[in-house]
Amino acid sequence: METILVTKSSMPDFEEYIEEIRELWESHWLTNKGEKHTVFQNLLTNYFNRNVSLVVNGHCALEVAIQSLQLKGEVITTPFTFVSTTHAIVRNGLKPVFCDIDPITYTLDVTKMEELINENTSAIIPVHVYGNVCNIEEIEAIAKKYNLKVIYDAAHAFGVKYKGKSIAEYGDASMFSFHATKVFNTIEGGAVCYSDSEIGNQIERLINFGIQDEVLIDGIGTNAKMNEFQAAMGICNLRHVEEEIRKRGLLVEEYRELLSGIDGIQLNIVQEDVTSNYAYFPIIIHEEMFGATRDDVYEWLKSKNIFARRYFFPIISKLECYKGMYEKYETPVAVKISERVLTLPLYADLDINIVKYICNIILKRDRA
Ligand SMILES: *Cc1c(COP(=O)(O)O)cnc(C)c1O
Numbered sequence: 098m099e100t101i102l103v104t105k106s107s108m109p110d111f112e113e114y115i116e117e118i119r120e121l122w123e124s125h126w127l128t129n130k131g132e133k134h135t136v137f138q139n140l141l142t143n144y145f146n147r148n149v150s151l152v153v154n155g156h157c158a159l160e161v162a163i164q165s166l167q168l169k170g171e172v173i174t175t176p177f178t179f180v181s182t183t184h185a186i187v188r189n190g191l192k193p194v195f196c197d198i199d200p201i202t203y204t205l206d207v208t209k210m211e212e213l214i215n216e217n218t219s220a221i222i223p224v225h226v227y228g229n230v231c232n233i234e235e236i237e238a239i240a241k242k243y244n245l246k247v248i249y250d251a252a253h254a255f256g257v258k259y260k261g262k263s264i265a266e267y268g269d270a271s272m273f274s275f276h277a278t279k280v281f282n283t284i285e286g287g288a289v290c291y292s293d294s295e296i297g298n299q300i301e302r303l304i305n306f307g308i309q310d311e312v313l314i315d316g317i318g319t320n321a322k323m324n325e326f327q328a329a330m331g332i333c334n335l336r337h338v339e340e341e342i343r344k345r346g347l348l349v350e351e352y353r354e355l356l357s358g359i360d361g362i363q364l365n366i367v368q369e370d371v372t373s374n375y376a377y378f379p380i381i382i383h384e385e386m387f388g389a390t391r392d393d394v395y396e397w398l399k400s401k402n403i404f405a406r407r408y409f410f411p412i413i414s415k416l417e418c419y420k421g422m423y424e425k426y427e428t429p430v431a432v433k434i435s436e437r438v439l440t441l442p443l444y445a446d447l448d449i450n451i452v453k454y455i456c457n458i459i460l461k462r463d464r465a
Pocket of ligand 1: 154155156157178179181182224250252253273274275276285286287
């Protein structure tokens with residue numbers, strides 16, 4: 098039996114990519130906003146329906162997005178995310194304040210947010226976990242009431258639409274990751290979307306050392322520019338992303354059909370008003386009803402060379418680097434979900450028979 102990993106990077110045909118990068122051997126222009134960067138940026142502006150800055154990876158995109166808004170003090174965020182979200186906050190000298198999550202969407206529980214806000218709070222950084230859309234209306238209302246900025250970590254949400262609008266259109270800024278493991282990739286890569294051109298100027302400067310022009314360097318920036326090879330990969334992959342998402346959708350349909358109605362297995366919510374990108378297929382395994390734990394299922398699959406992921410586990414506040422620092426914010430739902438969640442293999446060219454095979458192992462409680 099071949100090894101099945103939780104994901105597999107989307108790639109264009111070899112010839113298609115070669116054709117796209119051929120010009121680079123003529124121009125010798127490899128980075129610093131070359132032709133490919135310009136083309137890709139225009140394509141994405143159109144795709145997202147918002148201004149977009151291209152960044153070397155999603156993490157740096159989030160770091161510069163936060164820096165560009167000149168936040169201070171505390172930021173309300175979720176502990177149920179990839180570590181990048183919290184690192185970006187802390188590396189900007191800010192304090193993460195963990196709010197618990199909703200047990201159905203796994204995104205911030207907006208009913209628990211206001212009690213965490215004080216005079217030091219400057220922003221909310223929610224995450225569209227698994228591509229599930231946060232409670233945007235409530236978050237916007239709270240942000241407005243307390244005069245807070247909102248930066249969405251939309252790393253999982255490429256291609257998602259909410260109420261017919263691109264998910265990139267929400268918040269003061271929305272950050273995307275184009276990492277190899279995401280629905281859409283530029284090998285490594287990321288972007289920030291925003292409406293305010295002043296934020297755009299800040300971000301463009303921050304990703305290029307704070308350089309304004311040849312002699313004027315008036316910001317303490319970093320180097321986080323997207324290079325031409327990344328942009329070329331993005332141009333190619335963008336041609337196929339709708340088809341990739343469609344194929345993911347078919348596999349998700351199959352998973353749902355085979356795993357729905359099973360005692361103790363909670364499937365991801367199908368949200369109203371949301372066009373999904375089928376980024377992940379998380380299941381929550383409730384031991385009391387299912388009769389086995391999440392880790393049991395993980396091991397059964399592993400013994401058959403199928404590598405599901407405990408994504409996200411542990412929650413951020415329990416990671417070695419943050420242990421004991423932010424524990425005063427109890428987030429029992431996030432703890433529970435993280436101990437029970439397993440994301441199953443999902444990528445566009447995953448064989449539907451493998452999906453059936455995986456479900457069979459789970460349903461038969463196949464320990465062998
Ligand atoms: C992938 C990811 C990031 C970081 O993006 P990179 O492109 O890998 O740097 C940030 N937040 C979340 C939720 C992610 O999944």
